[in-house]
Amino acid sequence: xxxxxxxxxxxxxxxxxxxxxxxxxxxxxxxxxxxxxxxxxxxxxxxxxxxxxxxxxxxxxxxxxxxxxxxxxxxxxxxxxxxxxxxxxxxxxxxx
Numbered sequence: 028x029x030x031x032x033x034x035x036x037x038x039x040x041x042x043x044x045x046x047x048x049x050x051x052x053x054x055x056x057x058x059x060x061x062x063x064x065x066x067x068x069x070x071x072x073x074x075x076x077x078x079x080x081x082x083x084x085x086x087x088x089x090x091x092x093x094x095x096x097x098x099x100x101x102x103x104x105x106x107x108x109x110x111x112x113x114x115x116x117x118x119x120x121x122x123x
Contacts (some may be wrong), residue, residue: 029081036078043071057114065107069099 050063073096080092 033078033082036074036081040071040074040076040078043067043074045071047071058111061107061110065103069103072099 044067047064047067050067051060054060054063076092076096080089083089
């Protein structure tokens, strides 16, 4: 039963990462690409790491999965915000 759940988590995570990659390639501008990469990419990575933590199950791996997940959840929105802010500033300077 655990193997089925791990498989579903890994497949769902890989699917979201693939959706993020397609969004980066196909979407028209920086802000929509950034949205696709941070939302779907973060969710995909979290699902893959949850599957890893569930599969291995040791306290050491689970603690690393939790730490990595928290790091990802804290840094991805900040990085996206800074990229969007830099883009807005560049576009403003181009208008002036």
